[in-house]
Amino acid sequence: MSRWSQGVDHLLELSVVGSFSVVGYDVRSRLDHWGPLPLSTDTSVLVTGATSGIGRAGALELARRGAFVIGVGRSPERARQLEMDLRSHHPRGEGRVLVSDMGDLEDVAALSDLLLRDHVPTVLLHNAGAITPNLTRTLQGIEGTLATQVVGPHLLTTRISSTWSTSNPGRVIAMTSGGLYTQPFNLSSLLEPPLPYSGVKTYARVKRAQVVWIEALSTLKGLTSAAVHPGWTATAGLRDALPRFSTLMTPLLRSASQGAADLVWLSSCPDMVTHPGALWLDRRRREPHRLARTRTDGPRDCSTLLSYLNETIAPYVTTN
Template sequence: MTGGPAATLSRAVDVALDRTVAPGFTALGLGVRRRLPGWPADPRPGVLAGRHVAVTGASGGLGRRTVLDLAALGATVHLVVRDMAKGERVASEVRAAGSEARVWRCDVADLDAVRAFADAFVADGTPLRALVHNAGALPPTRTESPQGHELTQALHVLGPVLMTERLLPALAPEAGRVVLVTSGGMYTQRLAAHDPEYVRGEYSGSVAYARSKRGQVELLPTLAERWAPHGVTVHATHPGWARTAGLDASLPTFSRALRPVLRSDAAGADTTVWVVATEPTPPGGRLWHDRRPRPTHVLGRTRPRPVDVEDHLRWVLGATGLDG
């Protein structure tokens, strides 16, 4: 959006939708933005032909839709899932539409499983255009991963960082793009560098989820710098409020109350697909929502001190064994 009264008005409407949260995160927000001057163009048809993209949590919800929409742009999609049967059902949809798909088993919260999957993928010799970290969960009670880490942190932070590091040999030849699918809930939380494993206080699944998503976003600049020598960019995408089976199960009251204005799965996956497929590569190290870079904080109280970010990174590298 550059130049002229129309562009100025467009920017003002876009920012207003963003800052008021509810309208911007709903189907209304995307519907309005699509009609504003300067809306970024769709990726061209077939742009991903001959390219490979891996998506975690691909057996349902936004992961499934992301896979289907990337395949429609020509990508060979790799579904990284816990349940092979569910993954194969989605892969069958892809193949029925004339595209190629392969299913890999991996529990992203299990760091040993992440290492095994990544090593097998690299050994397979497939170059990756993009790696989409979509797998997610919102447990009602405090749950630990096989390595003893709080589940949301293991699934949303530790597993994705470790997986990306191990897949750098596959991503580097393609100047790969890494996408962390985050959540607007992170706007309510500050970085829990003092208690990343959530061992203090009364546990709340929704707070733990938002804390882990905040952790993803605070790592963006550091991860961008860490992976830049490999030619790999990292991005976070916020899908808005999209209706999925996962949302219905984890936040049923929220889902029922907002059902008339929740986004479709395709609308929720739109920016993730756009970041993967658009040319040229969007600037890395940023949070994206509705195809625009967005601020990572709307409340001053959530801004971390530099030392908190350093402590968080130190914990992530130590927990994943990458500090060695």
């Protein structure tokens, strides 16, 4: 990476708009001469939230490159369509899509059982999640956004990673959001969102929690972890949750494929192993904080969150 490239990247970061928009993607991909990384044909990747948007784009690109992709989504109809599309993209006609709700711990436990019996993935791409306008709780009583994007993924990761080892490690990658930069980590606010409820703020708090979770996972043996945010990407979720922003920024939004590019890259990137627990955007590590008010005690946050997660999933962590 040249000084010129570093300087341009730094200016893009300072501008925010230049970094998060399609401008950042276009400039950095040219400056750094991006190309596809080799992907082993025995790579097995599970992608949650795979039936639409960024997840779908990433799943199809991984299939095209020869990975065995296991998609996860809630809609049976979309799941069937994605499975056909995965197989049509894959060089050997392979691909599978399972129906599961990542916010329902019973569902996630059943999904884990199925994977452990049939096909254990070596890469977990946790992409499922959306902004919900109203406060919801799962059957287990957990706030819905937190359940889908942190608690459910932690259960799945815990179950699947039990088969990994230091000699045969796995990868855990969480798709977060630039919204994380607006919120500090606060477990109490995650468990009981402040009223009046704001779906956007709740989503941002959960995205901050994802980064803390990924950092906490980086200390565990048998896996390496990373968080990535997609910049500002044109998805149905963005249009529904932030219609004014989506309309205003339309010319500058990244495509779903561009938003998924780092997910695909991190699935085989060696830099992820040498920098576990990092936050990435456009193939570079990024600072997890932009504002002083969001900075808290990192090690304490990791310990607090991991303790809560392990206690919450304990009834669902079994060996079959």
